[in-house]
Amino acid sequence: MYLRNNNANRVAIIGASGYGGIQCLRLLNEHPQFEVTFLGGYKTASKNWNELAPFLQLNDNQIIQAPDPDLIAEKADFALLCLPNGLSSSLTPELLKRGLRIVDLSADYRYRSLEQWSEFYSLEAQKLNRTDNTLCAEAIYGIPEWNQQEITNAKLVACPGCFPTAGLLPLMPFVKQGLVENEGIIIDAKSGTSGGGRNPKEHLLLAECSEAISPYGVIGHRHTSEIEQQLEFISGQKIQIQFTPHLVPMVRGLLSTTYCRLRDPGLTAEDCRTVIEAVYRDKSTIEILPVGIYPSTKWVRYTNKILISIQVDKRNGRLIILSVIDNLIKGQSGQAIQNLNLMAGLNHELGLPLLTYYP
Amino acid sequence: MYLRNNNANRVAIIGASGYGGIQCLRLLNEHPQFEVTFLGGYKTASKNWNELAPFLQLNDNQIIQAPDPDLIAEKADFALLCLPNGLSSSLTPELLKRGLRIVDLSADYRYRSLEQWSEFYSLEAQKLNRTDNTLCAEAIYGIPEWNQQEITNAKLVACPGCFPTAGLLPLMPFVKQGLVENEGIIIDAKSGTSGGGRNPKEHLLLAECSEAISPYGVIGHRHTSEIEQQLEFISGQKIQIQFTPHLVPMVRGLLSTTYCRLRDPGLTAEDCRTVIEAVYRDKSTIEILPVGIYPSTKWVRYTNKILISIQVDKRNGRLIILSVIDNLIKGQSGQAIQNLNLMAGLNHELGLPLLTYYP
Amino acid sequence: MYLRNNNANRVAIIGASGYGGIQCLRLLNEHPQFEVTFLGGYKTASKNWNELAPFLQLNDNQIIQAPDPDLIAEKADFALLCLPNGLSSSLTPELLKRGLRIVDLSADYRYRSLEQWSEFYSLEAQKLNRTDNTLCAEAIYGIPEWNQQEITNAKLVACPGCFPTAGLLPLMPFVKQGLVENEGIIIDAKSGTSGGGRNPKEHLLLAECSEAISPYGVIGHRHTSEIEQQLEFISGQKIQIQFTPHLVPMVRGLLSTTYCRLRDPGLTAEDCRTVIEAVYRDKSTIEILPVGIYPSTKWVRYTNKILISIQVDKRNGRLIILSVIDNLIKGQSGQAIQNLNLMAGLNHELGLPLLTYYP
């Protein structure tokens, strides 16, 4: 295990002006054990933060710098990479060589082989000429409540995004214990528009996507394969899921409605609730609601929490799982910091908000 | 068949100040063949319309009257009942006796027996002492593109609401032709908040439901039974569906994402599109999108149209159907007027908007 | 006056894929007297409309063509120019030469001299080398309820945008009759985000501008000068207004709250209402609300109407005017078609929607 000393919690955030970077900076600003010592960006290099972000004026008004590996290595012990898919893989090997430990928020190291990654991120694969297959195999898929030990020791953590997080956390206990059939798992997911990033796109304009809900990537969405990879790893069996994301006219929040079939149709909702409650009992970031209480995404906005509700249709033994997260915190930056906490030998939930502001 | 003469297209709207009534009045105001000759309301009786509705100033500014059956019969040939569940059944028999033909927007006559209705509307059943079982059996479940002939001849049409309309229209062709397995049909539905009506409720306040998506009625929602009744009627077999409604932070619009399994896993999305296209080819109110184009609810706002998109996951033979409607028009008042059109011997789509305003 | 024959109502829409173009096409699709015979676009040339716009499928699915003046002249009698500021002035002279009559939705001909235009549109002026000063002087500023006769005879109409329309229509009668002081007129305006156009910009993303209201262009906004030019023209005196636009988290709608001071502080709200009612009495597109009823932008969405409410603070003789429009219809494309109607010798309101769908 990596040793941690008190002077070694210096963090570099690379890609500071996107939504991932903004959240990381915001969250670390109040963190008791980490200090952001390097702010990196490509397009924003040489600007100072407060000029760039009147909405988040910081006392520690740093200048954003071009992400030079040597400079980063000099200034920081950890790096949070908040970069577009593909870009991370050109920086990560350089930083690892220089001894940094990395939490990568992109998809670049979420697959165990370059081959798989290239299949699902073919556009990015064509542009780049990646050869870091070894890193793909070594990287840890970082769900802090699930594989804490591996994350603690990791050099490189691939931090799952919002859809896999909301889908996997409630499903993994049932799949692992073989309580649900592997076939026929359906994840119908609904996400706020901040999930599409800060780069302007026509379909994310308020005028276009407000007063509207629409599905996208109906079959073959990239996250299908990512979720399947994890479920197969856990179950040791081939699993195909049906995953359908939808765009919802709200800024933040993600709801997964998951349908699967109990192997034992005699199990009740209370039974199933007991199963998952037992697995996550000591995790402050996971809350299992009483049977019959269904969560709203609003209940977790601006928090690092996932709320889960379990229901069973007794008529046919179907298990229905509702789970909600803030897509930018538990679904992205908050989870990244949970991983960072573990890597630094800290409690995974340290310094992260667990209570929303309502309404 | 009922004969129609040109002087007999006088319509009474009962329950004018709710969302159903407002839409009916708005739509009929531009209809070339109907004239609203009676506006009825309980709470709003004796007020004039324009005073009540500064948002919809009409040249024909009528006074709202208490819904006296004799008066209604004198003034109108048809009645559109836009009343809360339960209330309709106390007025309908009286109006039928007096020779009116009725389109009822409530759930009171959507079940073929009082017994079934009482099971799913137990609260309303307890308050009332309904004995109109015969009417339940005689009433026609009015989906104009499906059972046109029955509607044309009907005295009483029970007009389906938004969830059953968006769920049934795309599913019925596949169920009827036996192309999908009866077991495992899942309808994951998403609705705007106007579906909850105009009566103020805390959970429908903008401050509560905006910036949020949440499921409700996760098992045993009333519309589950209504949809099942229709599918069983069509297929002649027992069918259980899984139906989960969600509340989406927008005013109008409803999206159904339906998952089922093809009996013949060799069928492609194009094959399935051809099947449904053949059934609805001549219906201007139904449009089947090209494979790969997924609809937004925004594309049908303020129209009486349903857009349907078909997709198949070849890996496992799952059929995924996307369908969108305006919950207050095709899902309520527009459909009611389609029924009215048929009952009056007119083309079902007459006088109804088919083009949205975008954005 | 230009003569009109029944074969000469062929319209070209140039710039069809922006919000202005979409509205024009939507509105003309139901117009009884015009036919869209040419769809022009730069970026979208050679695509067909229905492919481009799944949200507005037309029976008449035209191919968009590059805006060649000769071709346009062959195909159309009128042109609606829905182009970015500056671009119109490079096409307009060519079309006029070829005998077309033009309604221009951009700002290119809203000022009576090139000099003024160049002052307020300096960026555009630097890029272009405009020499069409004569056309600026000849162009008619087209507010159909105000200068009907001039529009009817015009070859080139500069159609005012949303802010000037909502600000000027209620203010002009009071300024013209000298009822308010010229000094100290304040227009505090609030607009939906579709006013910013369809071209993706960060600040118009739902994630950025929803759940927020913000002012912009606080002093010296371009529309200040445009409004002042008109008021000075009407009053024959120097007038400076204070104009502050705000961005509101909604798609459509514009509210102007105008403050000014009555010269005669004894006038009541009813008096002032009588004044403006007398001016606009016969205009179906303008409705003066009863004193004490304040309009919501929602009441005019998807209509070509302006609602106006008048209030007076008796304590200090201040006149407060509230006016609401749909920024894309009465504030843009609907008004353009009003102008087109007049130019074709038709009633200005012909074919335009006056009733909203609520809610």
Added chain:
Amino acid sequence: MYLRNNNANRVAIIGASGYGGIQCLRLLNEHPQFEVTFLGGYKTASKNWNELAPFLQLNDNQIIQAPDPDLIAEKADFALLCLPNGLSSSLTPELLKRGLRIVDLSADYRYRSLEQWSEFYSLEAQKLNRTDNTLCAEAIYGIPEWNQQEITNAKLVACPGCFPTAGLLPLMPFVKQGLVENEGIIIDAKSGTSGGGRNPKEHLLLAECSEAISPYGVIGHRHTSEIEQQLEFISGQKIQIQFTPHLVPMVRGLLSTTYCRLRDPGLTAEDCRTVIEAVYRDKSTIEILPVGIYPSTKWVRYTNKILISIQVDKRNGRLIILSVIDNLIKGQSGQAIQNLNLMAGLNHELGLPLLTYYP
């Protein structure tokens, strides 16, 4: 001055289930010096908090109790009254008698005499038979950055609401120093819908108020008199303002656009910025933006901050002030806790959030 000891920071929140109460509970939950020792409510008495509020699950899950003065006095040193207007005045005298110190969030003690209160709250005045004129005179109007000393010593603080807070804070320095003309001050204010409270009302339904902006209370709104009272107190002169509130389709946030006239038209925006910056320099809750940066309400959501921007139209010497707050925190509960902090001898900003989550 009241002495403070470490054991005496026990707080009662009365009216816990409205928006004011929810915020107070949320904020105090993380406060380092206060403990909520009594949760009171009328309708919710005997329920426990977590059952009532699945959106805000607290470790300290208290039972809500009927607001009995003796019990409150036994349990708490301070009371935060989050009650509807009128109701507070029936509880306040009882609590004061028993030695509690009170921050009242209602309007009951915001006027210096019962007579004034009865004029503007006539409905409430008719129902009640208030005789606590002395208390009205003694109560301190609590703007913590303005009259810190009085609040510190107060027994009863009347906490201003959102509109007066956003209007007064930026205006008071200019009025006090006589820099602006007393006549012609216009406050055009825009508020999110949570300002209308949690009690369900038709016009606050998402279906009604989303996609809409509308003015209300256009002349004679209650807050006009409250703002005028304060400005007159500060200036020693008669002042009439024009105040127009508008309802904006967002949950939280309030923007005031204030127009007034500089006595010395030679002053620049920078000059005026210097004036207000000097007054509030040491207040972490008030931030004066650089000239030319205009705030969005989004920048202060979930914080206790007010952002102020100053602009001057040199053409006519008009001063335009933009100010934004979170209406439920700086405009209500956060400000209440600032007052509480002062009364307990603490720094006014202690324990209150100053950084938003963006977007």
